[in-house]
Amino acid sequence: MTTLLYGRPPVVFDPPGDAIQTSPLIPDSAALEAQDPGSADSVTIYAPPGVLERRYVLALALKALKVGGRLDVMAPKDKGGSRLGKELKTFGLEVAETAKAHHRRCIVIRPETVEGLDEAIAAGGPQIVPGLEAWSQPGVFAWDRIDPGSALLAEHLPAMKGEGVDLGCGYGALSIVVLRSTAVTKLKMVDLDRRAIQAARRNIDDDRAKVWWSDARILEAQGDKDFVVSNPPFHDGGAEDRRLGQAFIRKAAELLKKGGVAWVVANRHLPYEAELNAAFKRVRLVAEAGGYKLFEAVK
Numbered sequence: 178m179t180t181l182l183y184g185r186p187p188v189v190f191d192p193p194g195d196a197i198q199t200s201p202l203i204p205d206s207a208a209l210e211a212q213d214p215g216s217a218d219s220v221t222i223y224a225p226p227g228v229l230e231r232r233y234v235l236a237l238a239l240k241a242l243k244v245g246g247r248l249d250v251m252a253p254k255d256k257g258g259s260r261l262g263k264e265l266k267t268f269g270l271e272v273a274e275t276a277k278a279h280h281r282r283c284i285v286i287r288p289e290t291v292e293g294l295d296e297a298i299a300a301g302g303p304q305i306v307p308g309l310e311a312w313s314q315p316g317v318f319a320w321d322r323i324d325p326g327s328a329l330l331a332e333h334l335p336a337m338k339g340e341g342v343d344l345g346c347g348y349g350a351l352s353i354v355v356l357r358s359t360a361v362t363k364l365k366m367v368d369l370d371r372r373a374i375q376a377a378r379r380n381i382d383d384d385r386a387k388v389w390w391s392d393a394r395i396l397e398a399q400g401d402k403d404f405v406v407s408n409p410p411f412h413d414g415g416a417e418d419r420r421l422g423q424a425f426i427r428k429a430a431e432l433l434k435k436g437g438v439a440w441v442v443a444n445r446h447l448p449y450e451a452e453l454n455a456a457f458k459r460v461r462l463v464a465e466a467g468g469y470k471l472f473e474a475v476k
């Protein structure tokens with residue numbers, strides 16, 4: 178009996194305890210993409226908020242299910258839940274829909290034929306984004322553009338030297354800039370999102386760079402790095418969580434040697450100053466523009 182799970186549904190939905198986790202946001206999980214077609218008896222999906230990303234995940238789940246297998250999908254009403262039933266019907270499915278705890282839940286028994294799977298998988302899968310000329314994927318942070326915060330950091334970043342870390346590297350936008358400096362000897366790129374990690378591996382062909390699928394907060398730190406660059410996340414599971422960015426700042430300080438430097442960009446409304454001042458010896462506001470602020474912090 179193969180039971181797959183994607184994400185972490187609230188406990189009111191009684192998620193299966195013995196399922197194989199397939200979320201790209203949970204390091205070391207299995208990949209939904211790697212499941213044999215028609216091999217799963219049931220799949221439970223806590224559907225992601227983006228349309229392309231959600232249709233991609235639903236299509237992969239339907240592909241993995243055996244005929245007669247059960248798909249159980251839920252999403253908050255205001256984060257895609259209200260369109261879930263309609264979206265599933267576009268695959269030519271019969272859908273049983275209910276509402277619970279501000280979510281919509283849809284149950285589908287997989288029929289012999291499902292329409293449009295390949296299109297949904299192609300639209301939501303890894304791709305080279307025109308204009309960006311880089312690999313990325315719907316669901317990855319700012320997947321089809323350069324984030325303005327990262328652009329501000331890239332504009333002001335001097336040539337880095339020695340060994341460094343890109344904390345929350347995404348598809349590699351900042352690392353590409355960092356690696357232009359020939360004085361950089363090693364760069365560790367870390368992100369929680371497997372899709373970002375896979376895109377970054379394709380975007381950066383440089384022996385100095387190593388890409389890690391990991392939660393930055395639990396990264397081992399030896400206090401031996403020369404620099405850290407970061408545009409820290411401030412959302413956890415869809416909700417704003419400033420503690421995440423603050424944890425990134427503390428981790429940046431732990432990673433650095435004395436005199437090492439962190440370049441950190443943040444939305445102007447985020448309260449990172451106290452954390453920066455507590456963790457670093459010297460903090461300088463380098464630039465403020467377009468709703469972002471950029472700091473250089475020396476340990």
Ligand SMILES: C[S@@+](CC[C@H](N)C(=O)[O-])C[C@H]1O[C@@H](n2cnc3c(N)ncnc32)[C@H](O)[C@@H]1O
Nearest residue numbers: 318327345346347350368369370392393408410
């Ligand atoms: C604001 S984005 C910056 C991405 C990239 N540096 C860029 O400039 O496009 C923050 C990144 O942190 C990642 N992230 C979120 N939580 C994380 C965690 N706990 N550990 C590591 N990375 C995380 C997100 O997946 C996202 O790619």
